[in-house]
Amino acid sequence: MDALMLDGNAVAGLLQEVFAVEMTTATVSCNACGRTEAVGALRVFRGAGIVMRCPHCDNALVTIVEEDIRVWMSFAGARTLQVAV
Amino acid sequence: MIELVKETARTKSIVLDPSDWPGHRAGQHVDIRLTAEDGYQAQRSYSIASAPDRSRIELTVERLDDGEVSPYLTDELRPGDQIELRGPVGGYFVWEPPQGGPLLLIGGGSGVVPLMAMIRLRATVGSAADSRLLFSSRSLDDVIFRNELERLQGDGLRVVHTLTRSQPPGWTGYARRVDAEMLAEVGPSPAELPRVYVCGPTPFVEAVAEALVQLGHEPRGVKTERFGPTGG
Amino acid sequence: MAVSRGFRGRRQLGADAARVPPGQYVTADFPVLSAGPTPHTPLQDWNFTIRGAVDRPTFWTWDEFRELPSETVTVDIHCVTKWSKLDTVWTGVSLDTLLELVETSGEYVLAFCDGGYTTNLPLDDLTGRKAWIAYKYDGEPLEAEHGGPARLLVPHLYFWKSAKWVRGLELRDYDEPGFWETYGYHNYGDPWKEQRYSGD
Numbered sequence: 139m140d141a142l143m144l145d146g147n148a149v150a151g152l153l154q155e156v157f158a159v160e161m162t163t164a165t166v167s168c169n170a171c172g173r174t175e176a177v178g179a180l181r182v183f184r185g186a187g188i189v190m191r192c193p194h195c196d197n198a199l200v201t202i203v204e205e206d207i208r209v210w211m212s213f214a215g216a217r218t219l220q221v222a223v
Numbered sequence: 224m225i226e227l228v229k230e231t232a233r234t235k236s237i238v239l240d241p242s243d244w245p246g247h248r249a250g251q252h253v254d255i256r257l258t259a260e261d262g263y264q265a266q267r268s269y270s271i272a273s274a275p276d277r278s279r280i281e282l283t284v285e286r287l288d289d290g291e292v293s294p295y296l297t298d299e300l301r302p303g304d305q306i307e308l309r310g311p312v313g314g315y316f317v318w319e320p321p322q323g324g325p326l327l328l329i330g331g332g333s334g335v336v337p338l339m340a341m342i343r344l345r346a347t348v349g350s351a352a353d354s355r356l357l358f359s360s361r362s363l364d365d366v367i368f369r370n371e372l373e374r375l376q377g378d379g380l381r382v383v384h385t386l387t388r389s390q391p392p393g394w395t396g397y398a399r400r401v402d403a404e405m406l407a408e409v410g411p412s413p414a415e416l417p418r419v420y421v422c423g424p425t426p427f428v429e430a431v432a433e434a435l436v437q438l439g440h441e442p443r444g445v446k447t448e449r450f451g452p453t454g455g
Numbered sequence: 456m457a458v459s460r461g462f463r464g465r466r467q468l469g470a471d472a473a474r475v476p477p478g479q480y481v482t483a484d485f486p487v488l489s490a491g492p493t494p495h496t497p498l499q500d501w502n503f504t505i506r507g508a509v510d511r512p513t514f515w516t517w518d519e520f521r522e523l524p525s526e527t528v529t530v531d532i533h534c535v536t537k538w539s540k541l542d543t544v545w546t547g548v549s550l551d552t553l554l555e556l557v558e559t560s561g562e563y564v565l566a567f568c569d570g571g572y573t574t575n576l577p578l579d580d581l582t583g584r585k586a587w588i589a590y591k592y593d594g595e596p597l598e599a600e601h602g603g604p605a606r607l608l609v610p611h612l613y614f615w616k617s618a619k620w621v622r623g624l625e626l627r628d629y630d631e632p633g634f635w636e637t638y639g640y641h642n643y644g645d646p647w648k649e650q651r652y653s654g655d
Binding site: 257258259260263265289291295299304305306307 | 457459460466480
Binding site: 140142143181183184185186187189191196198201202203205208210212214 | 487488489490491492493534535536571600613614615635637638639640651652653
């Protein structure tokens with residue numbers, strides 16, 4: 139347990155700016171353990187950038203690096219992302 | 224910013240009238256960004272306390288002594304000031320009346336804020352869903368929305384307080400941190416498949432979520448919103 | 456960008472500008488930032504390894520590591536998230552000491568850590584009194600949330616290169632980006648050239 143850890147909800151605003159749709163209810167599957175969770179249920183860590191981890195196996199599913207006008211996102215740890223459009 | 228209302232010694236509700244506000248859902252939050260004259264910026268998220276029934280929104284902010292943003296919001300902000308905000312955001316930690324109950328809302332300190340939006344919405348639409356709020360505060364004086372919660376009790380809403388640091392003379396309620404035994408007593412039972420929302424400082428949410436799972440509650444039925452180490 | 460009337464933030468004003476890289480703000484706090492959960496490796500299980508492009512890997516247990524010559528240094532640190540902290544005091548083993556007996560053809564290093572974090576640097580940036588494996592901050596054992604039992608300390612680069620919970624170095628002939636270098640931050644990270652993001 140980490141006192142600094144947040145939920146995926148904490149990055150809802152940023153994700154909405156990037157994707158223009160509500161993202162915390164999107165579901166993502168982990169390519170390490172295969173489990174599927176809502177983005178809002180992921181564990182969020184703030185380091186130099188943001189890391190969203192699988193609540194089951196801690197695998198880094200999404201990383202986000204923010205600048206003023208650019209955002210780098212990686213979904214390298216995720217298998218698929220399912221979004222309602 | 225329109226109005227500042229003092230809730231407890233440490234918390235204030237800030238009433239905002241955002242331009243082009245699209246309305247919000249109970250449980251959502253806004254991201255606030257403050258910019259100093261030299262360009263320095265700080266950003267924080269605050270849950271919306273008001274029910275989604277007007278174009279104005281209320282944020283209830285707990286002043287953290289060593290905070291960077293909260294003391295500005297509670298001490299410095301004046302009616303007429305502008306704040307940059309983004310939102311509403313967050314579709315995950317949301318309750319809507321058609322979802323019904325039973326509803327189990329568990330809040331630690333300022334974690335009660337998004338839960339209050341849900342409770343206010345429930346009252347506005349006249350929902351009769353079985354709803355229970357288990358609210359942990361340091362002392363009676365620290366209980367945010369105390370009078371309003373007392374008024375709203377009944378019609379299927381039950382409010383249970385636990386005061387963890389000090390209790391008034393004659394207090395017969397809970398006087399300890401939320402644990403599995405307390406949750407089992409407050410209910411509902413896992414078999415009733417309640418919608419559970421837990422909000423507050425991260426350690427609080429962790430302990431409560433673990434206790435709920437221990438009691439047999441379905442993990443997918445429990446939604447959490449962690450506020451970080453200090454909350455708010 | 457609208458200015459919030461009366462907002463100043465918690466940063467320190469009046470620091471010597473020559474010590475503050477462009478775009479940074481000085482803080483008196485020590486913010487805790489982390490890419491993942493805090494590991495808690497017991498000291499009896501802790502070891503530090505230098506491996507890769509070397510004749511044979513070198514390996515120290517915690518007790519052996521603490522017996523190495525150490526030094527206390529005062530340095531300024533700069534985080535890419537814009538805070539800088541001046542005059543921070545650390546105690547640890549210089550990378551010069553650790554690499555003294557290591558023969559290598561490698562020119563690059565990948566530091567690896569408990570929890571899976573990695574960061575890459577040129578070997579030159581670790582030698583010449585520029586880097587330490589630090590186990591004390593301000594005279595006290597380094598707290599877990601700040602990277603304890605030991606972290607890499609490379610103050611001349613952005614602080615994401617000062618990897619927390621470091622467990623070793625892999626020496627290589629080629630450069631391979633570590634965690635943040637892969638996901639958007641700059642490969643080298645010189646705060647004085649404001650090398651924050653990929654492509655800067």
